[in-house]
Structure formats: C-alpha cells, structure tokens
Amino acid sequence: MTEQVTRATFDEVMAPNYAPAAMIPVRGEGSRVWDQEGKEYIDFAGGIAVTALGHSHPTLVETMREQAGKLWHLSNVMTNEPALRLAKKLTEKTFADRVFFANSGGEANEAAFKLARRYAFDHFGPEKNEIISFYQSFHGRTLFTVSVGGQPKYTEGFAPVPGGITHCEYNDIDALKALISDKTCAVVMEPIQGEGGIIPAAPEFAKQVRALCDEHKALLVFDEVQSGVGRTGTLYAYEQTGVTPDILTTAKSLGNGFPVAAMLATEEVAKSLAVGTHGSTYGGNPLAAAIAEAVIDIVDTPEVLEGVNKRHQLFVDELTAINDKYHVFKDIRGMGLLMGAEVTDELAGHAKDFLAHAADEGLFVLVAGPNVVRFAPSLIIPEADIKEGFERFERAVAKTVADLKK
Structure with a gap:
C-alpha cells in the first residue's frame, strides 16, 4: 500500500532549503499538470x-x-551504445569534437571550469588560472560553480570559496577589457542570462568577448544549460551570436526532466581531460543517453525550431496586450521560449506575487530575480494552451495590481 503524503510531510522530512508550493503535482500530459486535488494547471x-x-x-x-x-547502468570502465550515439549526434550538430557526460548543469559546468584550468596548466603553466564571469550569472550549486556564478548571495556562509575568480558587468566590454589579462584561462558566459533576469548578450559584445579571449589565449566557455536544446529557436543559442565557444555546457532540456548533462569541447581543448583527470559515476549511463538522443532527434527539426520562433511572437503579443491594459511591465525580452517580463519600478520586488496569483489561477510561471516574471514553457506547447494560459495570467495580473493598491 502506498503511503499518503501531503505538503506537511515536506516540513517533517525534507531539508529546509526549498519552500515549495502548497499543492503537489501528481500527473502531467503535454503542457497540462494536475495536483493531488485534481486541479488542472x-x-x-x-x-x-x-x-x-x-x-x-x-x-x-x-x-x-x-x-x-x-541496460540502465554500467561503470565508466566501459562505454555503451546510447552514449556513443548521443555523443556522435552532438558533435555532428555543433562546433564540438568531444563530449563528456554528467548528470546536471552544475556538474557539466564543474567539468568545464576544471578543463579550462587544466588546459591552461598544460599549455601555459600554473600561473594562468584566473576565470572571469559576469555579475548576475548562474552556473550551478557546487562550491566551484557557485563561486564562478555572479550572485554573492549563493556563496554567503560557505567561505572560503575557490579563488582566482573575478566578475564584471554583462554586456560591458570595457569592464572586461579592464580585467582580462594573460593570466586569464577562461571567460565564462551565458549567451542569455537566465537567473540574472533573461538578458541576452548583445551580438557585438559576444564577438568582442571572443576576440579578447583569442588575444589573451583564454578559452571561451558558454553555459547553455538553460538556453540550449532548442530553447532559443536554434539547437544552441551560440548559433545566433556569430561566435563559437571553445567549451559549451548543456543540460536541462537535454533530458526533458531525466537527469543528464554534457560538456562539449573542441578536440584540442578536450585533450587536457586525460585519463583519470575527471569522471562521473552516472554520467553517460545508457538510460539517460537514450532519452537525450530521442530529445535531440525531436527538437532538432525545422518543425520544432520554427515553432519556437512562432510561439515566441505569440508570447510577446499576449504579454504586450496585457501590459497595455495594466501597465505592470517596463520591458518584455528574451529569445525563443526563454522570456522575461520586468516589472515597473513601482512593482519592484513583487515578481513573486505574479507567480503566486498565477498558481491560484491554474498557471505555472517563474521568476528570474525579484523583478522579472519568467516564462520557459514546452517548445511544442499548443497554441490553445498559450491562449488559455494568458487568460489565466491576466486574471493573476489583475489580482496582483488589486492587492498592491490595498
């Protein structure tokens, strides 16, 4: 007999690092989800x-x-067919020549940052070890990746953190020029900042970052954990920047919810990840790799990728119509189906209120910091679900505005 659990069970048995909603989803189909009470979202x-x-x-x-x-699992003293097929497809479809598999975006980034330092060590010596990333970036929750991330709140209380890491303003090439040197081993950036507020890199900025990396013999690492696998309308967002990184990380959509991640690299750079330098017990297991291969096969098609761009415009149109009526957003931005609506100065700090009221109305949305409502739906969400979802979102906006006027 299956034991009955409720939201109260969370407070009894789980570590308190999350504050989940009162409802518990139990079933999903397409872009619809149902909770324990049978309510649809x-x-x-x-x-x-x-x-x-x-x-x-x-x-x-x-x-x-x-x-x-x-087969579910094998040790990494041997390989398996699904992992080889997936790696072959990823290298055929991207700039990369070599693949390392992991289980999460944080693990893929940990591998990328270690590889960047190891490559510099192999080719230039131990002094070339500095990593530059950008304020408001997010790269994972391990001590290394959270230190590379540009949000100090995530390292508070965990000092001492790894050294040799500096941060500068995103989309500010002069700030990067002031920091980068021949001691820099890598510049790490998201082509569109996710947790930092859904902020795309300006194309010229991305190109100048690439040029500075080349000038200082530093590697360019693109974190595409959130932007990759069709999310922005191309298989990977770097394709839209005119810039090719040396290392790219991918996770999230790669497994559609099944834990799988990958670090992609050029052959020259990947050579530094020699036998014994890094590993993962579960990385590249056949079950995860088979699912990820199926995801890639479905997503990397004209039908899906062109559909992302069409749906992007539907989201822009719906958000604009709501904003014309309620005047709650000062900016609507993003790429593909990774979108953000930044609240007005009068509503600063209240993005989470939209999330809460949306859930009451039967809609899941996200935030990206205190001031941005974030949308990251299925790439194949039916247009009817978009329309109905925004009807629910408009009711949530109306409630939010009414509450703040009280």
Whole structure:
C-alpha cells in the first residue's frame, strides 16, 4: 500500500532549503499538470526550462521503457551504445569534437571550469588560472560553480570559496577589457542570462568577448544549460551570436526532466581531460543517453525550431496586450521560449506575487530575480494552451495590481 503524503510531510522530512508550493503535482500530459486535488494547471514554467517537450511525451516514455528493459547502468570502465550515439549526434550538430557526460548543469559546468584550468596548466603553466564571469550569472550549486556564478548571495556562509575568480558587468566590454589579462584561462558566459533576469548578450559584445579571449589565449566557455536544446529557436543559442565557444555546457532540456548533462569541447581543448583527470559515476549511463538522443532527434527539426520562433511572437503579443491594459511591465525580452517580463519600478520586488496569483489561477510561471516574471514553457506547447494560459495570467495580473493598491 502506498503511503499518503501531503505538503506537511515536506516540513517533517525534507531539508529546509526549498519552500515549495502548497499543492503537489501528481500527473502531467503535454503542457497540462494536475495536483493531488485534481486541479488542472497550464505549464508556462517547464520545470525551469527543462520539459522542452512537455510532460509524458509518448516517444520519450517509450524510449525509456525500451532502454530500461536492456541496460540502465554500467561503470565508466566501459562505454555503451546510447552514449556513443548521443555523443556522435552532438558533435555532428555543433562546433564540438568531444563530449563528456554528467548528470546536471552544475556538474557539466564543474567539468568545464576544471578543463579550462587544466588546459591552461598544460599549455601555459600554473600561473594562468584566473576565470572571469559576469555579475548576475548562474552556473550551478557546487562550491566551484557557485563561486564562478555572479550572485554573492549563493556563496554567503560557505567561505572560503575557490579563488582566482573575478566578475564584471554583462554586456560591458570595457569592464572586461579592464580585467582580462594573460593570466586569464577562461571567460565564462551565458549567451542569455537566465537567473540574472533573461538578458541576452548583445551580438557585438559576444564577438568582442571572443576576440579578447583569442588575444589573451583564454578559452571561451558558454553555459547553455538553460538556453540550449532548442530553447532559443536554434539547437544552441551560440548559433545566433556569430561566435563559437571553445567549451559549451548543456543540460536541462537535454533530458526533458531525466537527469543528464554534457560538456562539449573542441578536440584540442578536450585533450587536457586525460585519463583519470575527471569522471562521473552516472554520467553517460545508457538510460539517460537514450532519452537525450530521442530529445535531440525531436527538437532538432525545422518543425520544432520554427515553432519556437512562432510561439515566441505569440508570447510577446499576449504579454504586450496585457501590459497595455495594466501597465505592470517596463520591458518584455528574451529569445525563443526563454522570456522575461520586468516589472515597473513601482512593482519592484513583487515578481513573486505574479507567480503566486498565477498558481491560484491554474498557471505555472517563474521568476528570474525579484523583478522579472519568467516564462520557459514546452517548445511544442499548443497554441490553445498559450491562449488559455494568458487568460489565466491576466486574471493573476489583475489580482496582483488589486492587492498592491490595498
């Protein structure tokens, strides 16, 4: 007999690092989710840009069942067919020549940052070890990745943190010029900052970052954990910048919710990840790799990628119409189906209020910091769900405005 659990069970048995909603989802199909009470929600959050193909996608369910009946796990003293097929497809579809598999975006970034330092060590010596990243960036929750991330609140209380890391303003090339030197081993950036407020890199800025890295013999690392796998309308967002990184990390949508991640690199750089320098017990296991391969096969098609751009415009149009009526946002921005609506100065700090009222109305949305409402739905969300979802969101906006006038 299955034991009955409720939201109160969380407070009894779970570590208090999360503050989950009162409802507990139990079932999902496409872009709809149902909770324990049978209430239906439309999903504009996508598990934080993860469920790129929605919930319970039939092809992914069948792929998982088929692979589960063959092999789940092997040690990394041997390889497996799904991992090799997935790695081959990722290298064929991107700039990369080599792949390292992990289980999460944080792990992929940990590998990327270690590789950047190891490459510099191998080619230039131990003094070339400094990493530059950008304020408001987010790269994971390990001590290394949270230190590279540009949000001090995530390192508070965990000192001493790894050294040799500096930060500068995003989209400010002069700030980077002032920091970068021949001691820099890597510049780490998101082509569109996610947790930092859904801020795309200006194309000219990205090109100048690449040029500075080349000038100082530093590697360019693109964190595409959130922006990758079709999220921005191309398989990876770097394709839209005119810039090719040396290392790229990908996770989230890669497994549609199944834990899988990858670090992609050029052959020259990947050579420094020699035998014994890094590893992962579960990374590249056949079950995860089979699911990720199926995701790539579905997403990297004209139908899906062109559909992302069409849906982007639908989101812009709906958000603009709501804003014309309620005047709550000062900016609507983003790429593809990674979008943010920044609240007006009068509503500063109240983005979470929109999230709470949206949930009451049967809609999942996200925030990106205290001032931005974030949207990261399935890449194949039906247009009817978009329309109905925004009807619910408008009611949430109306409630938020009414509450703040009290």
